[in-house]
Amino acid sequence: MLRLEGLTKRYPTGDEALKGVDLEVPKGQVLALIGPSGAGKSTLIRCINRLVEPTGGRATLDGMNITALGVGGLRQARRRMGMIFQEYALVERLTVMENVLSGRLGYVGFWRSWFRKFPQSDVDEAFRLLDRVGLAEMCDKRADELSGGQRQRVGIARALIQDPALLLVDEPTASLDPKTSRQIMRLICELCEERGLAAIINIHDVLLAQMFVPRIVGLRLGEVVYDGPSDGLSPDVLTEIYGEEDWEATIKKDPDGDDGVDGVEIDRERLEGLI
Amino acid sequence: MAEVSVRAPGRRWSKPPFIKSPGLRWGLYIGATIYFVLASYSILVDVDWQRVYEGLPRGAKFLGGFFPPFPFANIIETGGFEELAAQRLIDIGDGLIESLTMTVTSTAIGILISVPIGLGAARNIAPAPVYLFCRGIIAVSRSFQEVIIAIFCVAMFGFGPFAGMVTLSFATIGFLSKLLAEDIESMDPGQAEAIRATGSRWPQWINYGVQPQVMPRLIGLSLYRLDINFRESSVVGIVGAGGIGSTLLTAFDRYEYSTAATILLIIIGIVFFAEYSAGKIRARLQ
Numbered sequence: 109m110l111r112l113e114g115l116t117k118r119y120p121t122g123d124e125a126l127k128g129v130d131l132e133v134p135k136g137q138v139l140a141l142i143g144p145s146g147a148g149k150s151t152l153i154r155c156i157n158r159l160v161e162p163t164g165g166r167a168t169l170d171g172m173n174i175t176a177l178g179v180g181g182l183r184q185a186r187r188r189m190g191m192i193f194q195e196y197a198l199v200e201r202l203t204v205m206e207n208v209l210s211g212r213l214g215y216v217g218f219w220r221s222w223f224r225k226f227p228q229s230d231v232d233e234a235f236r237l238l239d240r241v242g243l244a245e246m247c248d249k250r251a252d253e254l255s256g257g258q259r260q261r262v263g264i265a266r267a268l269i270q271d272p273a274l275l276l277v278d279e280p281t282a283s284l285d286p287k288t289s290r291q292i293m294r295l296i297c298e299l300c301e302e303r304g305l306a307a308i309i310n311i312h313d314v315l316l317a318q319m320f321v322p323r324i325v326g327l328r329l330g331e332v333v334y335d336g337p338s339d340g341l342s343p344d345v346l347t348e349i350y351g352e353e354d355w356e357a358t359i360k361k362d363p364d365g366d367d368g369v370d371g372v373e374i375d376r377e378r379l380e381g382l383i
Numbered sequence: 384m385a386e387v388s389v390r391a392p393g394r395r396w397s398k399p400p401f402i403k404s405p406g407l408r409w410g411l412y413i414g415a416t417i418y419f420v421l422a423s424y425s426i427l428v429d430v431d432w433q434r435v436y437e438g439l440p441r442g443a444k445f446l447g448g449f450f451p452p453f454p455f456a457n458i459i460e461t462g463g464f465e466e467l468a469a470q471r472l473i474d475i476g477d478g479l480i481e482s483l484t485m486t487v488t489s490t491a492i493g494i495l496i497s498v499p500i501g502l503g504a505a506r507n508i509a510p511a512p513v514y515l516f517c518r519g520i521i522a523v524s525r526s527f528q529e530v531i532i533a534i535f536c537v538a539m540f541g542f543g544p545f546a547g548m549v550t551l552s553f554a555t556i557g558f559l560s561k562l563l564a565e566d567i568e569s570m571d572p573g574q575a576e577a578i579r580a581t582g583s584r585w586p587q588w589i590n591y592g593v594q595p596q597v598m599p600r601l602i603g604l605s606l607y608r609l610d611i612n613f614r615e616s617s618v619v620g621i622v623g624a625g626g627i628g629s630t631l632l633t634a635f636d637r638y639e640y641s642t643a644a645t646i647l648l649i650i651i652g653i654v655f656f657a658e659y660s661a662g663k664i665r666a667r668l669q
Contacts, residue, residue: 183582186579193573198577210583221591
């Protein structure tokens with residue numbers, strides 16, 4: 109569905125952030141992108157929706173060449189790619205509802221959005237999504253009144269209301285505590301499965317990636333150095349990605365020892381995340 | 384831990400100086416001191432201290448003329464001045480209303496024009512040609528003092544509040560656009576980026592991604608500018624651009640210092656009130 113061919117980004121300073129990345133993501137597949145800081149993870153997902161302009165190569169979504177689109181075409185293509193950010197990137201002074209509905213901006217006209225008169229179907233969907241992420245009662249709160257985990261849930265709802273085919277997720281847990289991180293990762297993966305969404309998740313927590321995501325892509329200095337199943341990560345592979353270090357403790361010991369697999373446990377954690 | 388203890392105790396530390404080269408540093412200090420002494424001397428040497436001494440009581444007398452601050456208050460008992468005093472109060476009222484009208488209209492017009500120019504003058508959202516054009520307008524607006532623009536406008540449009548309104552609108556543009564642009568330039572790019580990623584159009588992006596971030600400051604600056612425009616309206620009146628300034632000038636021209644004092648007190652009162660209410664509104668915005 110998403111195909112990157114020789115995607116390259118060279119900044120005006122001469123730094124080569126991406127050196128011809130080839131990657132294919134089939135429909136509905138979630139993959140984690142790991143790699144050290146500065147490996148180009150952020151640049152890679154921003155080159156897909158062209159928040160950063162790639163300097164070479166192609167990115168195609170369902171056969172449509174994103175890299176060749178004009179302004180209008182790019183706007184339409186961006187509607188199909190929901191994005192979730194590290195620092196949540198909610199508009200702090202807008203309400204939760206406005207933040208969620210801003211995901212529909214690509215679909216509604218300027219004056220409707222200016223007067224906040226979104227179509228009823230959008231409002232219905234917004235309430236449904238807020239309910240799904242557990243924030244139905246928060247819709248009129250200002251975004252800056254929420255906790256980190258709650259903000260990220262709003263960010264997720266904003267991305268999903270776009271009705272995307274693909275989620276671009278940039279370090280969703282980097283500003284969250286370990287427990288909330290797991291809840292957010294679990295929520296993202298569940299939602300992707302429910303809706304058959306593909307997702308690229310930038311993450312630097314290797315253990316968290318292994319815990320939730322079946323396919324891992326390792327990026328180092330702008331090049332893909334690993335692409336395989338998450339249990340294929342060995343100390344050698346991690347050394348290849350990150351450099352020399354003792355990796356034994358980082359790798360998941362028991363592939364079946366997933367955290368909180370039973371539903372009761374999940375629900376309890378989710379409720380706690382609302383506090 | 385071992386490493387820390389190896390560092391000998393008693394090792395001295397002081398904050399590194401801002402200017403590293405000692406020669407340059409001391410040169411600047413000494414040069415600035417010498418300049419200050421010579422400059423002060425060159426001004427003070429020409430002062431006629433005898434004249435200053437004689438002028439002090441004259442100044443006191445001038446100030447004394449302001450009291451009591453009510454038109455003709457010092458001679459009103461002698462009769463026949465009540466009617467004139469009433470007329471002066473009507474003059475003051477008219478001037479005041481004219482000034483307030485000028486203030487409000489010029490601020491409103493100024494804001495309306497400033498917003499697009501402010502957007503264009505923000506480096507992070509405007510393309511280079513638009514940026515340079517808008518910065519040009521701001522530079523022109525800021526480089527002329529209100530009184531100079533007022534003289535020009537009075538020459539162009541004749542005496543009266545219209546010239547004053549145009550003057551203050553023009554001055555508002557330079558002030559508000561510049562500060563708005565700077566606020567936009569220091570906004571959080573993450574929030575704006577997130578809105579762009581949804582596939583929004585440019586005006587939607589401004590409305591959702593930029594406006595909420597700069598709105599409190601824009602409102603605060605507008606209130607502040609309202610305050611400034613009121614004060615300036617009394618200054619531009621002195622060169623003929625209408626408003627309370629014209630009334631004030633007339634009062635001075637007639638040597639009616641008590642009338643002038645009334646006007647000054649009213650101006651001070653209104654500025655105080657504006658300051659107080661602006662503070663209240665700003666506190667509610669955050």
